[in-house]
Amino acid sequence: MATISLCMIVKNEESCLGKCLDSLKGIVDEMIVVDTGSTDNTIQIAKERGAKVYNFKWTGDFSDARNYSFSLASCDYIYTADADEELDEENRQRFLKLKEDIVELDVDIVQMYYSNQLSFRTVYNFDRELRPKLYKRIRKFRWVDPIHEQVALEPVVCDSDIEIIHKPKENHAGRDLAAFRKAVNDGRKFSRRLLGMYARELFMAGTDDDFIQSKDFFVQATLDNNRSLDEIKEASCVLAHIAVLEKDAESMLKYTLKDAITEMSSEMCYELGDYYYGKRDLDEAIVWYFNAAYECSSILDIKKSMELPRLAIAKCYRELGNEEQAADYEREAADVANME
Structure with a gap:
């Protein structure tokens, strides 16, 4: 034995x-x-x-x-x-x-x-x-x-x-994100896997400040000729989210196009939905939230293709005064959340 x-x-x-x-x-x-x-x-x-x-x-x-x-x-x-x-x-x-x-x-x-x-x-x-x-x-x-x-x-x-x-007793995201930042500041080389984990941790648990602090790292990742297309797409999703936070339309366009080189991700479509929602263009926001939910796939956070865009669509319809449509999407969001 x-x-x-x-x-x-x-x-x-x-x-x-x-x-x-x-x-x-x-x-x-x-x-x-x-x-x-x-x-x-x-x-x-x-x-x-x-x-x-x-x-x-x-x-x-x-x-x-x-x-x-x-x-x-x-x-x-x-x-x-x-x-x-x-x-x-x-x-x-x-x-x-x-x-x-x-x-x-x-x-x-x-x-x-x-x-x-x-x-x-x-x-x-x-x-x-x-x-x-x-x-x-x-x-x-x-x-x-x-x-x-x-x-x-x-x-x-x-x-x-x-x-x-x-059986986690608490979310360790704060600790982990601090460790990611330390590795960046120490000049450590991030593997393909680790870059994706950093991006995923940000989307699942990062604060606005966590995203902003990661900006330089992910900008450099998109400029690194040794990074794969998948890595550049993941980095671009992070940078698109930062562009929404900073209301930076030029950067939003730049990183959206990097993702659109191949089939767009649900994460990027969701960020576009948030961008247009912030502009109060609710009809356009619905289009992109719809694409996140039904036309594309997630590469980082599965919830960006499941309940989150459906809840966002419901929010838009409610603000447009369409309570029936809002309720339908909320029910569907609950259904897909139970499937995960």
């Missing part, structure tokens, strides 16, 4: 850490908790449950803390968890079965289902999806191919039926 090290990074998680650790008892063989500056009872709760607790001075980079936690592990596999995750009894049993079988499977990474993601408008657009959660601590390299042989560099990944219940 394989052995498993639990590796966590935490800060002020006294409200949920105990439940998380209790749900993993009997599954993991060691619990490593890296604390980044708790001022509540987090450390005491971890120690009471047998965890080894290490202090780590926060650098503003989650990867630094995560890598440090991995460096302390001693078992065959490393399981990563956040304090607001839990396993119910059914999934505990699935995990125990996996622990018995994994030696024969010879895999590097096991993915598990992450559920309840839409709570608190997180950066994920799906309530349940597979995520890598269990990692082989020491990976063995092997040669492949009978001729022109090479070392296999791609990890062997398998999907499990284990479902982790995510």
Whole structure:
């Protein structure tokens, strides 16, 4: 049977850490908790449950803390968890079965289902999806191919039926957006994935000030010849929203056209709806909200193609004195929200 090290990074998680650790008892063989500056009872709760607790001075980079936690592990596999995750009894049993079988499977990474993601408008657009959660601590390299042989560099990944219940107690957007800004100020290179996560976090939870502070970064992204068209479209959606906030028609046109190089996104159509709504051109606003809802697809925030444009159309019709149409769109908005 394989052995498993639990590796966590935490800060002020006294409200949920105990439940998380209790749900993993009997599954993991060691619990490593890296604390980044708790001022509540987090450390005491971890120690009471047998965890080894290490202090780590926060650098503003989650990867630094995560890598440090991995460096302390001693078992065959490393399981990563956040304090607001839990396993119910059914999934505990699935995990125990996996622990018995994994030696024969010879895999590097096991993915598990992450559920309840839409709570608190997180950066994920799906309530349940597979995520890598269990990692082989020491990976063995092997040669492949009978001729022109090479070392296999791609990890062997398998999907499990284990479902982790995510129970966030609060929205961490403020913390995360501050971390994005620090990375920008430090001159860190943003990967394709990270740029999209920054844009998505802004749309799902960012304040007007958060958008304004991101402007220079996303302007540079649209000018970067190494960025893909998808990245430029995502950056343009952010900049279009800023243009609406700043009532900057010239920039609105500029970034709308960048998105329109291919099929326009629901996000961009929604921004155009907001632009014309702000101009009190309600008929034109309805046209663009309609396109967001029915003619285009989301690239960042799924709600911009679902209930939000329908509610915006309802608002416009109500201001135009058409209560019946407004009520119809509000009902439809409620229906599609329940489908997510």
